[in-house]
Amino acid sequence: MLIIPAENAVNWKRPPWVTLGLMLACLLVFTFYQGDDRRLTEQAIRAYLESDLQSLEAPVYEDYLQRQIRFQGDEERIYELQNFRQLRQEGGDLWVAYSLLSDREFYQYMLENRDVVLAPAERRRWMAQRGEIQSRLMDRLSANQLGLVPAEFSLYTLVTYQFLHGGWAHLIGNLVFLFLLGFTVEKALGPGRFLLAYLICGALSGVVFTAFSMGSHVPLVGASGSISGLMGMYVAIYGLQKIRFFYFVGVYFNYFRAPALAILPVWLGKEIYDYWFAGATGIAYMAHAGGLVAGAVMVWLLGKSWLQVKEEFFEPEEDEQDERFTTGYSQAMASLGRMEFDLARRQFEALREHYPDRTVLLEHLYQLAKLRPDLPQYRQRARELMNESLNRRRPEQMIQIWQEYLGKGESHQPLSAEDHNRVLFTSLKQHDLKAAEKAFERLRSTGDELLTVEACRLLADEFEKHQMTPKARHYRQLLQRS
Structure with missing residues (x-):
């Protein structure tokens, strides 16, 4: 399962x-790193067979398996013993060699009991030949070098x-x-x-x-x-x-x-x-x-x-967010259709809290606020949408909102000198000199002398670039009076 x-x-x-x-x-x-294991294993098997080490180890390995079955009750070893005997009888020397070489527990058993299981002459040959194969080839296998070996624990x-x-x-x-x-x-x-x-x-x-x-x-x-x-x-x-x-x-x-x-x-x-x-x-x-x-x-x-x-991990994925937005937006638009403006405003505000990057929500809120130009909320939404228009590189929309506000809300809640100054700069970049002059007059009426002087200088320079000498002279004169 x-x-x-x-x-x-x-x-x-x-x-x-x-x-x-x-x-x-x-x-x-x-x-790349473990790719060399196969070559090392093949060399180890070849050297093992050439040294005829299986004739020394195979009988000991059978006794080793029998001991584990008898004293440790390891029944799985019964199948290993049967398979190993079958390999020896059928002449499967390669697999016999591989089984003996790859069993690290058996190798440790041989090291610890070599004086008991091998005669002196056999022991010397085994130590020399098997030790060289182990150190030169088997110990260089990736699992033996960088694997986690409990008996040879390293951090x-x-x-x-x-x-x-x-x-x-x-x-x-x-x-x-x-x-x-x-x-x-x-x-x-x-x-x-x-x-x-x-x-x-x-x-x-x-x-x-x-x-x-x-x-x-x-x-x-x-x-x-x-x-x-x-x-x-x-x-x-x-x-x-x-x-x-x-x-x-x-x-x-x-x-x-x-x-x-x-x-x-x-x-x-x-x-x-x-x-x-x-x-x-x-x-x-x-x-x-x-x-x-x-x-x-x-x-x-x-x-x-x-x-x-x-x-943000528990926030819905984009597809789910789009589905939720569409549902909420449809509900708010339905409220607009029924002329339930207060409900629609609350719904659009709730949507905007979750989807602040959706400019269309701010545009709807601006239109709803425009229904009551005498309230401070209209000024707030107008300024927000003007800033959003600038951020999204829509200068024409920004100037249009400003002009609309002058006609509807300026008499109730005047914009600040900074607001008019931003419109002036934007108008100059758009080469809309008429709007720039209008913004200058509004800026001048706020009484902010520092911004007014700087704006006057910019207008004078701009009209000179366009070779509109009378206009440039007019603003130069204003600079001298200030």
Whole structure:
């Protein structure tokens, strides 16, 4: 059974760069760094067969498996023993050599018991030949160098093991889940905190794995623990909110909605159950469980400080926002059609709080305010729309609103000197000298001498450029009187 959250869609206008970067890093590491593993393994098998080491190790390996079956009750080893004997009988030397070389626990067993299981002459040959193969080839494999080995615990491997993988299937599976979970958690936390939280979850997952595998020489590789941490963070971010999950059972799949946190014990219980009862599958179930707990606990403990979710995370996506805007806008326009102006104004104001970039809302509010030019709200909306027109590079609209306000609202609520000065500058840029002169007269009437002098100088210069000497002379004279 597979259950994964499927609440969000990717916004490719704001790509999840860290998630994509982590995926690319895993792919590059596997392709280029781990790409040398096959060559090293082939050389090791060739050297092993040439040294005829299987004749020394194979009988000991059968005894080693039998001991584990007898004293540790490891029933899975029964199938390994049967398969190994069949390989020896059928002459599968390559697979025999590979089985013996790749079992690091058996190699440690041989080292610790070489005085018992080998005669002196055999022991010397084994130490010389097997030791060289191990140090020159097998120890250089990526998993042995940078994988997390509980018996040889190193802090740096808590990070490096997260970028190694055991094969293409292992890699592709992890990359798919990393993408499905990563883009949502990255959107919630932000790129920097997401990256750090991802690596910390992977490290804590490795610590849990080490605690349950003390003394093991089998390396842990893969991003599964880190991805489990993303799953824990995902459900902790949503908490008790109902979100959508995708599930797959056998050949049947579908979606269901449930409180996010309700799925955490399901995931955790499955990993613990598989750890005890699934047998030797090669899957690090306790690493997964550790990642799940680490991710959820980090969000719960630090969700109001370092790992606080960004406010815009819970805002609807653009498509949903457009749908909501269209619905609200239609309702406000219907109120206008019924001439319920107060209701329409409240509806447009509510829409503008959520969609401040929609200029059409301000235009409607301006038109509604214009119905009562004697009230201060008309002046406020006129100034807002004038500024918005300038910001959106619509100077003609700005001048038109100003002229309209002069006729309707100036006698009730006069504009400021700064407002008229902005219109004057805009008019000059548009080469609308008539509007500029009108703005100058309004500016002059406000009594602001500093702005008036500067505006007078600008007008005089502008008329001289246009070779309109009488006008230029008029403004020069005004400058001399001021």
